[in-house]
Amino acid sequence: MWHSNKLVKYTYTATVSKFGYAIVEDVNGWKQIYPSTPDGVSNLFGLLSVAKASNRRVNVFIQEINSVDYITQAYLV
Amino acid sequence: MSHCESHHEHDALLCILPPYMLENLAEHGTAAEKKLARQALADASAVRAERSAIASRTTRSPRAAAAVAKRRTIYSANNGTQLPGTKVRGEGQSATGDASVDEAYDGAGATFDLYHDVYSRNSIDNQGMELISTVHYNQNYNNAFWNGQQMTYGDGDGNLFNRFTIAIDIIGHEMTHGVVQHEANLVYQNQPGALNESFADVFGSLVKQRSLNHTAAQADWLIGAGLFASGVNAQGIRSMKAPGTAYDDPKIGKDPQPAHMNDIYTGSGDHGGVHINSGIPNRAFYIAATQIGGYAWEKAGRIWYETLRDKLAANSDFQTAANETYNVAGALYGINSAEQQAVRNGWEAVGLSVAGLGWQTNRLVRYVFSTYASKSAYAIIEGVSGWLKVHPESADGVSNVLKALEIAKAFDRRVNVYLQNINGANCITRIYLL
Numbered sequence: 001m002w003h004s005n006k007l008v009k010y011t012y013t014a015t016v017s018k019f020g021y022a023i024v025e026d027v028n029g030w031k032q033i034y035p036s037t038p039d040g041v042s043n044l045f046g047l048l049s050v051a052k053a054s055n056r057r058v059n060v061f062i063q064e065i066n067s068v069d070y071i072t073q074a075y076l077v
Numbered sequence: 078m079s080h081c082e083s084h085h086e087h088d089a090l091l092c093i094l095p096p097y098m099l100e101n102l103a104e105h106g107t108a109a110e111k112k113l114a115r116q117a118l119a120d121a122s123a124v125r126a127e128r129s130a131i132a133s134r135t136t137r138s139p140r141a142a143a144a145v146a147k148r149r150t151i152y153s154a155n156n157g158t159q160l161p162g163t164k165v166r167g168e169g170q171s172a173t174g175d176a177s178v179d180e181a182y183d184g185a186g187a188t189f190d191l192y193h194d195v196y197s198r199n200s201i202d203n204q205g206m207e208l209i210s211t212v213h214y215n216q217n218y219n220n221a222f223w224n225g226q227q228m229t230y231g232d233g234d235g236n237l238f239n240r241f242t243i244a245i246d247i248i249g250h251e252m253t254h255g256v257v258q259h260e261a262n263l264v265y266q267n268q269p270g271a272l273n274e275s276f277a278d279v280f281g282s283l284v285k286q287r288s289l290n291h292t293a294a295q296a297d298w299l300i301g302a303g304l305f306a307s308g309v310n311a312q313g314i315r316s317m318k319a320p321g322t323a324y325d326d327p328k329i330g331k332d333p334q335p336a337h338m339n340d341i342y343t344g345s346g347d348h349g350g351v352h353i354n355s356g357i358p359n360r361a362f363y364i365a366a367t368q369i370g371g372y373a374w375e376k377a378g379r380i381w382y383e384t385l386r387d388k389l390a391a392n393s394d395f396q397t398a399a400n401e402t403y404n405v406a407g408a409l410y411g412i413n414s415a416e417q418q419a420v421r422n423g424w425e426a427v428g429l430s431v432a433g434l435g436w437q438t439n440r441l442v443r444y445v446f447s448t449y450a451s452k453s454a455y456a457i458i459e460g461v462s463g464w465l466k467v468h469p470e471s472a473d474g475v476s477n478v479l480k481a482l483e484i485a486k487a488f489d490r491r492v493n494v495y496l497q498n499i500n501g502a503n504c505i506t507r508i509y510l511l
């Protein structure tokens with residue numbers, strides 16, 4: 001489902017492949033960026049991190065895949 | 078069973094001379110020497126029982142300020158074995174003319190001063206504990222020890238050994254056992270016991286170096302120089318610079334200390350080699366201190382002291398000491414600083430590689446650098462010396478970490494970064510944007 005007009009609280013990444021996380025306002029806990037493709041994860045991680053650093057808001061889509069909630073789409077608004 | 082060879086680490090007297098040296102003497106000395114060595118090795122259960130009765134302290138010294146007071150009291154056992162004996166000199170009283178009494182007094186003062194003036198420590202317990210020393214313990218007694226409450230010194234037999242107060246580092250060594258007891262309280266067995274012995278040697282040597290105003294380069298790095306009477310082929314009882322070379326004599330045997338993890342003693346004698354394997358951390362300290370340069374008590378000593386005070390626990394081993402001294406050096410003098418590299422070099426020279434730099438939290442990103450090559454990204458982080466490489470683990474992973482670094486830099490945001498030593502280079506492997 002979409003969570004609209006939210007702040008990004010924190011982002012987290014590492015040097016391993018397809019590894020990105022964020023905490024989004026009003027969404028409970030760390031959510032992983034769905035690790036489908038390397039460049040897709042990088043694009044979402046970059047968008048969320050820019051939002052975080054500049055205090056811009058985002059619309060994020062949280063999708064349950066195999067019983068785990070992932071971030072799969074985001075708008076920088 | 079000897080004073081120094083109880084099989085229960087909590088009953089142990091912490092002696093300057095290892096049991097194997099006296100055993101050698103009991104085997105190879107003259108008739109008189111054999112007799113004295115056997116006597117020293119003979120069970121003096123009263124002393125050990127007293128040590129047992131002193132509760133093993135496991136709490137670190139409190140940090141609350143207590144009045145700073147140097148309170149030295151010197152007793153004489155009058156060549157008996159009753160401790161502490163009769164009082165012969167109190168704080169502020171003038172010299173007695175008895176060399177053992179006055180050396181014990183001055184040595185306790187020099188040790189108190191090192192801990193107080195350099196490390197802001199208020200006596201053995203950091204609470205202004207009275208410094209009690211007994212000299213003229215037993216007859217011709219060839220040892221010195223810390224029994225959990227006080228220092229005790231024998232006169233030596235005058236044939237092989239001089240009086241045990243003659244070497245100020247022995248006094249610093251024994252008092253440091255008290256400091257260890259009130260801080261990490263390292264168990265007197267195996268590697269934790271060898272660390273206990275090593276810290277005692279390190280600060281014993283620093284007491285001597287400071288009293289002589291010697292730099293690390295000038296110091297002899299011997300423990301117990303002057304203790305042996307002439308005619309014994311010994312420079313001292315241990316060499317921190319070259320473990321295993323302090324003595325080689327038909328009567329007392331050969332110095333068995335290893336200088337490298339490859340030669341670590343794994344037997345059960347000497348509480349699992351506490352006086353043997355201490356050569357390994359001793360040499361690591363010597364190398365770190367000489368590479369840092371200047372007075373060893375200022376930087377290397379501070380790194381070791383803060384590690385003992387804050388980082389180690391009763392069962393800490395050499396690897397833990399290596400990692401923690403390395404981390405403390407980074408915290409005190411900067412990640413990748415010359416001081417921290419010297420600490421790493423010290424441990425690596427004895428066969429231990431330091432691991433894990435861990436999290437550096439709430440830092441600004443100073444600079445970010447990347448090239449057209451794949452997985453080629455670098456940053457300078459506040460409080461960390463020099464360029465850090467983003468660990469080239471995966472192409473997209475490097476890009477993600479680089480992106481977090483760039484954004485933090487451009488927006489003046491802070492980060493937590495996780496640093497790992499990978500193939501000798503300090504690398505960033507994880508990052509939080511705060």
Ligand SMILES: [Zn+2]
Binds near residue numbers: 093
């Ligand atoms: Zn000792």
